[in-house]
Amino acid sequence: MKTRAALRTRLTLAAAVPACLLVVCFFAGLWTGAVGVGPMEALGQVASHLTGRAGPETSIIWDLRLPRILLAAVVGAVLAAGGAAMQGLLGNPLAEPYTAGVSSGCVLGASLAVILGLDSVAGGWPVPAAAFLTGLAAVLLVLALARRSGKLDVNTFLLAGIIVGAFFWAVTTFVLSLAREDIARIFMWLAGSFAAPYPWDYLKMASVIGLLCLAGLFWNARDLNAFALGEDQARSLGVEPERLKAMVILLTTLGTAACVSAAGVIGFAGLIVPHGMRRVFGPDHRPLLVSSALCGACLLVLADALARSLAPPREVPVGVITSIVGAPVFLWILSRGRA
């Protein structure tokens, strides 16, 4: 009983503290940008749109800033929770949502679609669609390679992910060498950017798929705890290891593919956030997944706010910021972990 109460306290903390942080980050994002809009005016613009009283005039807040913040939050949540689930499933601290080769698959699909001129068809929708499909194709290929007699071998899965990822990157590099003038349009997928064309549409796509996958991961949190004890232990607790592996990998991949299709490859978020949260809330996947999702959202909302306000009116690619900030932070977490 005591442990149950303790778990409840930890879960409440894991949800409440990052949620408050996220609210702060949301307003920080809403109130920073290249164009100065007063805090009250910004809120007023959002309110007038929500109540349907907005005029036909352009609103920088509603059309540009708000969808970017929300997209950053969704992408951050899915990547960080996906990273936590993959690390737990594979028992490997280096695992992240891109481990299964999904990012390189997505980038290849996007670059091929851009080269074939599909971004001038149907409002450019074929590009994220192609990215999503090739991302999934890459993961299915990795899964096929890692299956031995009906079982998924974790180590083979990791290796296959690296190999397939490298292969897809090589093909992408070849495509880039053919690209010439399209290279700038492909660059967005490589560096990551929340300045998506038609941001509300991209947000709808990423949030529907991403949040469904998040819910699925939360649903499997307890089984991940059992799985951490070893496959035989998990079976005795009524968890079917093969089903769990397939579920977690597919959920993470689907969500990640949706994120990469909307915002490109954003590094480190899915790697550092779970490590940090594990240090705070321990290895239990229930508080870990919840807090990772919320803190991942905070991280990318802040990173995007920085990208928009570091050197206005220039923008810095958000993937650059997460990597530059992420690498030292990751090293710091690692060094603390050893102490």
Added chain:
Amino acid sequence: MRKPCYSRLWSVLFLPVACGALLASCGAPGRSPSEPAAEAHRSPRRIVSLSPGTTEILFAVGAGDRVVGVTSQCDYPPETGGREKVGDVSISVEKVVALKPDLVVADAFLNREAVRSVRSLGIPVVTISPKNLDEVAQAVETIAAACGTSEQGRKVAGDIRSAVESMRRTHRGRSAVKVLFAVQASPLWAAAQNTFVDEMITLCGGVNVSRKAGKNGFVLFSEESAVAAAPEVILVTDRPALEYFLRSSAWRGCPAVRRRSVIQVDPDVFLRPSPRIVEGLQQLSAIIGSAQVTQ
């Protein structure tokens, strides 16, 4: 798909990235004709050109029939189609050497590595790296002098200079039109300072709204700032960008979109250092002129 344009690719992607280092390392030396004195005593008979801009200049100054090698990016004038190709974005030095050129003409910025290799093999190289329209005219004269067609070079350069002068006179004292030149819509890449585009917009009586975003070349420009600047003319270089500005809700209220002044232009006449930059100037002047009428 339109013809590829390689100067655009590099200016868009690598200028913002490599500008500082680049300026420090190849600012001035690129512009001075390398060793024209050594080459002037005899007119070269086999010329290889390593960039679309230098190819256009060679043909314009009447040395086109002696050009034996170009890159696959060189798509103008049409006669380039039949010439031997020595590479695209990257140059195959082996192919250049195999063509036995007695002069190689290159862009100091685009072809840095290739220029270094070819020079080390003892083949004479003339490089250009114009940063503004006056330097384009100088580059024409430099290349013409190296090919022994100085007379024609002076004439072509004179045409560029007089076009610039007449633009300056025509648009003096007219009301300024705010212009956004986007090589890509989302994320938004726009022309900042030290681009031909920036200079051309100013010459034609326009104000480049993204000029303060950077010192050199093209930059990732904040879309918020671009919307807030309320450009009256938006120039794009491809169809996806055109569609984006016309369809996106963020740009609904922008004067350029309301007046249907979002115009797709051929990037080559705006971005390549070649005599065709005059065509770009004339197009821009007409576009800005009609925007001034509706102001």
